[in-house]
Amino acid sequence: MSADAQVVVQSHGVGLDRSSPIKRIFTFWTPLLAFIVITLFPFYWMLVASLKPNRELYNLRTFPFWVFDPTLDHYRYLFTNTLYATWLLNTLIISIASTAISLLFGILAGYALARLRFWGAGVLGVAIFVSYLVPQTLLFIPMFDVIKTLNLGDTRWALILTYPTFLIPFCTALLMGYFKSIPRELEESALIDGSSRLRAIVEIVLPLAMPGILSAGIFAFTLSWNEFIYALVFITTTPMKTLPVGVVNELIRGDVFFWGSLMAGALLGSVPVALIYSFFVEYYVAGLTAGAVKG
Amino acid sequence: MSTRVTQGVAVRRPASTGRLNDLLEREGSLGLILMAPAVIILAVFIAYPFLLGIWYSLVNARIGVPGTFVGLDNFIANAQNGIFQQTLKNTFVYTAITTVFKLVLGMALALLMNQHFRFKNLARAGLLLPWIIPTALSTLAWLWIFDSTYGIISWVLKNAGLIQRNIPFLGDPTLAMGSVIAVNIWRGTPFFAISLLAGLQTISQDLYEAAAIDGATAWQRFVHVTLPLIMPVLTIVTLFSIIWTFADFQLVYVLTRGGPTNSTHLLATLAYQIGMTAGELSVGAAISLWMFPFMAALVVAVLWYQRREQGL
Numbered sequence: 001m002s003a004d005a006q007v008v009v010q011s012h013g014v015g016l017d018r019s020s021p022i023k024r025i026f027t028f029w030t031p032l033l034a035f036i037v038i039t040l041f042p043f044y045w046m047l048v049a050s051l052k053p054n055r056e057l058y059n060l061r062t063f064p065f066w067v068f069d070p071t072l073d074h075y076r077y078l079f080t081n082t083l084y085a086t087w088l089l090n091t092l093i094i095s096i097a098s099t100a101i102s103l104l105f106g107i108l109a110g111y112a113l114a115r116l117r118f119w120g121a122g123v124l125g126v127a128i129f130v131s132y133l134v135p136q137t138l139l140f141i142p143m144f145d146v147i148k149t150l151n152l153g154d155t156r157w158a159l160i161l162t163y164p165t166f167l168i169p170f171c172t173a174l175l176m177g178y179f180k181s182i183p184r185e186l187e188e189s190a191l192i193d194g195s196s197r198l199r200a201i202v203e204i205v206l207p208l209a210m211p212g213i214l215s216a217g218i219f220a221f222t223l224s225w226n227e228f229i230y231a232l233v234f235i236t237t238t239p240m241k242t243l244p245v246g247v248v249n250e251l252i253r254g255d256v257f258f259w260g261s262l263m264a265g266a267l268l269g270s271v272p273v274a275l276i277y278s279f280f281v282e283y284y285v286a287g288l289t290a291g292a293v294k295g
Numbered sequence: 296m297s298t299r300v301t302q303g304v305a306v307r308r309p310a311s312t313g314r315l316n317d318l319l320e321r322e323g324s325l326g327l328i329l330m331a332p333a334v335i336i337l338a339v340f341i342a343y344p345f346l347l348g349i350w351y352s353l354v355n356a357r358i359g360v361p362g363t364f365v366g367l368d369n370f371i372a373n374a375q376n377g378i379f380q381q382t383l384k385n386t387f388v389y390t391a392i393t394t395v396f397k398l399v400l401g402m403a404l405a406l407l408m409n410q411h412f413r414f415k416n417l418a419r420a421g422l423l424l425p426w427i428i429p430t431a432l433s434t435l436a437w438l439w440i441f442d443s444t445y446g447i448i449s450w451v452l453k454n455a456g457l458i459q460r461n462i463p464f465l466g467d468p469t470l471a472m473g474s475v476i477a478v479n480i481w482r483g484t485p486f487f488a489i490s491l492l493a494g495l496q497t498i499s500q501d502l503y504e505a506a507a508i509d510g511a512t513a514w515q516r517f518v519h520v521t522l523p524l525i526m527p528v529l530t531i532v533t534l535f536s537i538i539w540t541f542a543d544f545q546l547v548y549v550l551t552r553g554g555p556t557n558s559t560h561l562l563a564t565l566a567y568q569i570g571m572t573a574g575e576l577s578v579g580a581a582i583s584l585w586m587f588p589f590m591a592a593l594v595v596a597v598l599w600y601q602r603r604e605q606g607l
Binding site: 041120129130132134142172226248269273 | 583
């Protein structure tokens, strides 16, 4: 591993790379390719397994890295013999709703923390940041009780209301950074012209903060789509499950694995986040680093 | 970060506006009004469950049974339990090993990605995938890769004549722990790489050229120019990753469910098995709470470091 790092370092520094093309193959292309292959192989492997008919999938004599007789049977099985479409819909509804709530509340709180001077701002800012670092696994048992008390067990609301606990802090922190980067003078001139503060926020600040809002939204949507433990604990019946939990818990029955449809379900369930991400990769990276680095 | 040029706005609105409008115009009240929705959600679903969790850990509740006060009995019982001791050790080993690898590999990948080459954007998009895709789903691919009969690693090694029998990646306690660790590294390295890459891109090329003119070797440039300048990013990213890894759940849940014979449990998966599957709410809540001191120390470290960096 450290050998890798050293190799990389040698060719580091774009402007002063004197290394020959041959050397570059070893110091740059080989390690990069190794990273890419290891990173992407599991996804390729899912795709291959999802397209193989069972007689090919469970045959140790055929060359395994290729599909010789592709079939969509495993995908068909998902939609005819399981509640896959229902899980997909549940996940979509929950992700959109919790993202919308978190964005709205995050915009309000982020603006307040970035711009307004009020009693308790410092403490509330730290509290929101700290709650970003509270893992779901610390709270799921008492949370199970809270959900039961509120009569939300086994409903989509259980997740729509609890996902914002990790989305709001993130959205707030990210948007606070964005709001701070917008010059105050723009709002102030509007206020001087007689606009109300809320109107100045909606008409001047929000349009300028759009890139930040978009990246917070994408990130929040991805996080809700990927959430697992709350969905596992709060949802008990099969038709209410989210996609990740449904695939993991319903397609594996005891010791019987339906590998083809399991891989098909996993791959298909990854497509929405992968698509959104590929369209907005720049915003995503900006959000990721803003969230991680600026907090 | 940004210095405040003007403090507030010295403009009073006409007195004709109503009381509500007045509340919405004054910074002191508007600030609290805007914060309220976020604060209420976090109070109901984080602060209250946290206190409830502490209460749970001090009684002997089971699913459907409220329980009575037992003091620290649950924690004492945890500490004396062999499976718990193993789990606590696993959690630290898992966090330590994966963090070191993710840091070194992520740094290496970031340095590679910081160079100019064709298809760079495509490569970056692909390399970030393990971080984007739902962990529970991508881990299923690894479950298939590690399968005891049809696993591809065993197939390749067998056909290359290197092994006679399939490797029990998830069937042997040590190998299973190793497999879980490997998948976490696979999943977490992109986050380090992309965050560190963002840090690297802020470093001016002039610094490297100046160092090169002064005769610094590539390694010296890395240690004396690159590392100090990305230290803030590196520290925060590492602390964040440690927090997430320490509290990890789904990867182990999908790959091994804590097995074979409870050898790969993390605190979160053991808490789930005891608290939810077995219905021992109080014991499970206590197991979860063992994370708390460690988490609290890390959170304080993050806050302290950020304050220092921002010079507050």
